[in-house]
Amino acid sequence: MTPRIVTALAPALLVLMGAAQAQQQPLAATGRWGHQAVGSAPTPPMGWSSWNAFQMDLTEQKVLDSAQVIVDTGLAAAGYRSINVDDGWWLQRRLTDGRLQVRTGLFPSAATGGAAGTSLRPFTDRIHALGLMAGLYSDIGRNACSQAYNTDSPNLPEGTQAERxxxxxxHVERDIALYFGEWNFDFLKVDGCGLSSYGKDRPPVTSGRFREFGPTVVEGNANQSDIEGARALYGRVTQALRSVRPNGDYVLSVCLWGAANVRSWGAEVGTMWRTSRDIANTFPQMVHNFDTVATREFYAGPGRWNDPDMLEIGNGDFDGKHLLEARTHLGLWAIVAAPLMIGTDLSKVSPAIIDLLKAPEVVAINQDPAGHQGVVAYADSDRQILVKTLSDGRKAVLLFNRSGANARFTLTAEHLKMDAAAPVALRDAWARAEAGTFTGKKEFELQPREALLFVATGRHLLPRGYFVSERPGNVFVARDGIRALEADPIVYRSLASWAATDNGGTRPAYAGWGGPRADSTPYDQSLSVQRQVFRHGIGVLADTRLQLKVPAGSERFTAQVGVDDSTRGKLAGASFEVWGDGRRLATTSPMKFNQPARELSADLRGVRLVELIVRQHGADPAGPVVVTWGGARIE
Known part of the structure; x- marks a missing residue:
């Protein structure tokens, strides 16, 4: 790393000293909730973004017209309130004082004159006057994505190399003060091309037009990325925002496309973070983006959101001629509590698309205040069932046929963690109508690419309390136990029918394989200890610490714990600990592979924060020790 880069990172590293100190004793119970909110988004952010609609062909009038449509059609009333200007707004950086200048040919109201030269405050004032919020785009590096990839656009930054x-x-502190102070924006998307696309061998640099940097981030290869460097740079933006907006009235979107293991640390520096490459208006690409989120349920929750990218509804495979696919797209984003950012030209979409985007019961599932992401209850190559616990105790359930043929589904009460002997009532979230009841199980047949979305009401499996795995938004992953980064093999399959075949094909590209999972091992296996299978529970690696918020009135935590049958490491042992508000409540001695599960129980009366800690005892050359908190519950 060059001295210049060290200088750039130093303030951010100071900011992250608290996190560094925590890393020195990562398994030590703290008794304090570990997530510090970045901005304010208790439910997934909703709005509209200019990029998929206009890309670099952006004007102030197009954005204002889109904002007016948002208001006039009732989309704003439905929750879509953030109007986000993406790449293409800037002219250059003024060298005398470093102030950014706006391209007034595109944003004429910015031609305010005077010492400032230009200002986007008149634009944000007009957006705010509509009762909406205003969002802007920047890049964490020196240069933006458009300068590397949209080289034919007439709307690229102009001037000398430094001005561009x-x-x-x-310029972090200066720019953040400008955006959120003087210009009064509410939302900022910070891209990462400046860290990845300006290496010495990349065309923008070999052309002589841009200075070399890094790369700090290598897409598709977390091991080649400077993860701590990228995290520190985004951390500096976080601190600048907290200084300018100490009351937290902002949203920070970290757009690092799932690279540099951001899926694991995005919550430290952002309100929402991209888990995947850019979405496209094709069904396979949309499913790929969904896959990058679907198994990351413990990494999201109120104020911290996995982001599989903006919606393509209204475009391509999701336009007015493909309403089934459009409903599937919105249903998938709803069940995983993803941000809902419309990405289409609203002046051209059909009324049916507008109505689809407003679907009140579907949006309500996405915006449920409990903030739980849906959990995979069943999955094979073609079919998935995801279940999301709602704030009133009901369950949203999505059945998804990924394939190109009709598919049969069996939905069971156990998928919903409901009593198979009691009736379960279903309500169709799209039709806004009751859809009958069943006891035990119910059969469905889905069309190709179809997703059905219901809200289920029934009697819970537990007479009192709940399984920890059904409320992932109450969990914070303080330490995930991953020692060596591995690419997640689940999230590349859907690209096969989308990508060209003139190369070696797609490969797993996103790190994070091995993170904690609900009702599954970290490696997507069934939970099992000495052949005792647990349909409900938590699968983690040893050397993991999870934090759980405990509802008032809770009395007891119980789990059957042990080394999972799927473990790679069979030689080392693992011990289990339960802590409450910083006090150790229960523990086991070290357990080994092929030993029976043990019950671990702790009195939670008066406890508000539980920490579940697993410590590995001894080294194991075969790999990490996989362990199970079988049937983990709070009653």
């Missing part, structure tokens, strides 16, 4: 360096690097 419009990204945040070297």
């Amino acid at each position: 360096e419009v990204g945040l690097m070297g």
